[in-house]
C-alpha cells in the first residue's frame with residue numbers, strides 16, 4: 001500500500017499524483033500541515049514534499065519517487081530505458097523542476113493580483129490563519145524565494161517574455177508529436193505539465209497558453225493518460 005505525503009498545492013506533489021494515476025496505483029493521501037513538517041521526518045528528513053511510504057520504504061523527491069515506482073511496477077514506465085531518451089527526459093524534467101518552478105512561484109504566488117485564485121487551496125495546509133494573513137504569508141514568502149533565486153528581481157514584463165519563450169519551447173519540443181520525448185508519455189511530460197498547470201493560475205500565462213493549441217492539446221493528453229484524481233481546480 002502506498003501513502004503519499006503532500007502539500008496539495010505543490011506542482012511536485014501533482015507530478016507524483018499523476019505518476020500514480022499513470023500507473024493506476026491506489027494510494028492514500030496525507031496532507032502535511034506546513035507547521036508540522038518535523039513530525040514527518042521519518043518520510044522526508046529534509047522537510048520537503050512529496051514523499052511516499054510503501055511497505056516500510058520511504059522515498060522523498062519526485063525524481064527518486066519516479067525511479068522507485070518504475071522499480072516496483074515496471075510498466076508503463078515513467079523513465080525511458082533508451083539511454084538518449086532517458087538523458088533527454090532527465091534534462092527536460094530538470095528544466096521543469098529547477099527553472100519553470102520559479103516562474104510559477106513568482107507569477108502564481110508572488111504576483112498579488114494572481115494569488116486570490118490559488119489562495120483557497122492553501123488553507124488546508126496553513127490552518128488557523130485569516131484569509132488576509134494567509135495571503136500575506138504566501139505572497140511575502142514566495143517573493144522572498146524568487147528574490148533570492150533572482151527571477152523575483154526581474155521586471156514583470158521581462159518575466160512574461162521569459163514565460164512566453166518557455167511555452168514556445170514546449171511547442172518546439174513537441175514538434176507536432178504527442179509527447180516530449182519519444183512516442184510515449186514520460187517523466188518529462190509530467191514534470192513540465194505540472195509546472196504549466198500551476199502557471200495557468202497566472203492570468204498572463206493563461207493568455208499565452210491559449211494561443212498555442214498544440215500545448216493545450218498536449219496538456220489534455222497528459223491529463224487523460226495520467227489523471228490527477230485528487231486535483232485542486234482553480235477557484
Ligand SMILES: N[C@@H](CCC(=O)N[C@@H](CS)C(=O)NCC(=O)O)C(=O)O
Pocket residue numbers: 007009010011012047048049050060061062063097
Ligand atoms: N526536488 C523536489 C522539490 C520538492 C519541493 O521543493 N517541494 C516544496 C513544495 S512545492 C517544499 O516541500 N517546500 C518546503 C520547503 O522547502 O521547506 C521534488 O522534486 O520533489
